[in-house]
Amino acid sequence: MSPRTRISDVARLAGVAPSTVSAVLNDVTGARVKDSTRERVRRAADELGYAPNALARGLRTRRSGTLALISDVIATTPYAGQLIQGAQDAAWEAGHVLMVVNTGGDAAIERRAMAVLRQQQVGGVLWATMSHRVVPAPVPPNGTPLVLLDARDEAGAVPSVVPDEEAGARAAVAELAAHGHRRIGFVLDENDSPASEGRTAGYRDALAERGLPVEDSLVARAQSDSTGGEIAAGVLLDRPAPPTAIFAFTDQMAVGVYRAAAARGLRIPADLSVVGFDDLAVLAQELRPGLSSVALPHYAMGETAAATLLRLVEDPAAEVPAVQRVPTRIVRRASVGPAPRV
Amino acid sequence: MSPRTRISDVARLAGVAPSTVSAVLNDVTGARVKDSTRERVRRAADELGYAPNALARGLRTRRSGTLALISDVIATTPYAGQLIQGAQDAAWEAGHVLMVVNTGGDAAIERRAMAVLRQQQVGGVLWATMSHRVVPAPVPPNGTPLVLLDARDEAGAVPSVVPDEEAGARAAVAELAAHGHRRIGFVLDENDSPASEGRTAGYRDALAERGLPVEDSLVARAQSDSTGGEIAAGVLLDRPAPPTAIFAFTDQMAVGVYRAAAARGLRIPADLSVVGFDDLAVLAQELRPGLSSVALPHYAMGETAAATLLRLVEDPAAEVPAVQRVPTRIVRRASVGPAPRV
DNA sequence: CTGAAAGCGCTTACAG
DNA sequence: CTGAAAGCGCTTACAG
Secondary structure (H helix, E strand, O other): OOOOOOHHHHHHHHOOOHHHHHHHHOOOOOOOOOHHHHHHHHHHHHHHOOOOOHHHHHHHHOOOOEEEEEEOOOOOOOOHHHHHHHHHHHHHHOOOEEEEEEOOOOHHHHHHHHHHHHHOOOOEEEEEEEEEEEEOOOOOOOOOOEEEEEEEEOOOOOOEEEEOHHHHHHHHHHHHHHOOOOOEEEEEEOOOOHHHHHHHHHHHHHHHHOOOOOOHHHEEEEOOOHHHHHHHHHHHHOOOOOOOEEEEOOHHHHHHHHHHHHHOOOOOOOOOEEEEEEOOHHHHOOOOOOOEEEEOOHHHHHHHHHHHHHHHHHOOOOOOOOEEEEOOEEEOOOOOOOOOOO | OOOOOOHHHHHHHHOOOHHHHHHHHOOOOOOOOOHHHHHHHHHHHHHHOOOOOHHHHHHHHOOOOEEEEEEOOOOOOOOHHHHHHHHHHHHHHOOOEEEEEEOOOOHHHHHHHHHHHHHOOOOEEEEEEEEEEEEOOOOOOOOOOEEEEEEEEOOOOOOEEEEOHHHHHHHHHHHHHHOOOOOEEEEEEOOOOHHHHHHHHHHHHHHHHOOOOOOHHHEEEEOOOHHHHHHHHHHHHOOOOOOOEEEEOOHHHHHHHHHHHHHOOOOOOOOOEEEEEEOOHHHHOOOOOOOEEEEOOHHHHHHHHHHHHHHHHHOOOOOOOOEEEEOOEEEOOOOOOOOOOO
């Protein structure tokens, strides 16, 4: 850093004391400073291109103006950018700056990260997982506010922000039902997770609400990639009373549904409608026909989590919801059509 | 923050002066402190869980231990996470912490960002674009080192780190040629960019090197999505002497190549081989057959850029390369086969 | 209405 | 081998 201008330089140029400059530039309420003096101070600050040193200010005020986002792996998911951007935008809006650190899921690195962030005097930390999970609550530096992002605390003691999996699944079923489908299948991941549980609950509720069949024979589980989707969809389509529409747990599984349909000479959406989950642009958009899909609200989740954290930073005793479920949004493309006449 | 322990607390417990604690904990070279005293200091620090306040240290030493990554949009690309993670890992390794801010491409926000980062006393800034572009050099806070990431400075004055587009394209052609293909087509973006220029150069060079035909009739340009890929590939495949292999500018264009092939009854890779670019996991992996693709080294680029920046932070006069081209890597799947007999 | 002083928590010469 | 002092650049009571 070159010869930076300090507050004392501004004070000298304006012919006042540094404390006056501070009062003016920070708009301290209750500071009685003549308007003409204010004017002189501002002009001097402008002229010198003065910008206060955040380190000095933070040392004095005990607020660094920084937030941190710790996550297990940010690299391997296409959503990371959105989560980070949402959090960063919200932090920025509130005059905070966001630090990111990723731990690769390593507990030792995580402890070190917490220590470093404590040294950096971060005001609060966002702890993110890149796929909705239930985790043992991480331990933040003493007294530092913590909010979980796309993760939930086992003990339920830490506020968390997650996608509304249930509502997302209900929206998918609603979309299909609105097109007249009655036998709606569900192809899902074989692993249990908050996502699979939430989406299953939403799927069943939405069917039940409408008096549509809720049958085990309409549900098939497999690994959550296109191969799994192909196998599971095949099972459903080969049954005596196959579904006319399939809700797929992820867009990747939906790719498999497309393949299973093609292998059986079924056209989408004329013979089979499908809705995916995740709205992976690169996939859903490029499929033929384009895949209608439930979009996970990563940006909004990042924003909500940061906003919640900020409230806690302002006031550690603030009341914040234990878990906030952020609404999903259905993106319509061309994979849903009217139910075929029987 | 609760009652934090300060260096004076450690000093008191160890029965020494704060300056001694500082010397011990920072392993100051040339500081002569008895081993027994060192031991006592360390023990006291451990016992109190002491961690130095980075703000106070930074204020005194004029080094905040932070780096920043400014980017236009981090949300809309699936690679953002890798770029950030590479940069963060390298910064972390060197004892630095990484701040991120995104400007949405807005010049006013960018200026504000630079101002805020200057206030935060960041040691250096990484300026990233999410797709290899040539830009007017941004103006960093006075004297702060700057490195461009996935972008190049118009004026060539700022060090930059970009993917080796040319080598990537050469690798794609080499892969195809190794399987006996002689007529190798190229389907590319209609827009000019460092990526399209570099890949075109690599494609032509690799052909020329091997004495393979370099013909305009083997190249078709269209918009860079699957529809564009389909159109461009169609043009090539419908020519009198069609290619037996196609190198696609992006994986998304490759999806279109698959469709064009299918529409003409051509099987991949028996009748047509294809190599994409980007290695978008979610796409390349889920295609049937799996798409061989040239992977862009986002993680390594982030790492390299941060390492370069760190050298400049240590020593602003350090000699660093004007532009570093980071090698790509070809990921083989199932879309390349032997050239069909004619 | 404005200024002088103290102090946030460190590190860096400098004494001894 | 170790300690006392000064100072990084702010802001916050407190005087006047």
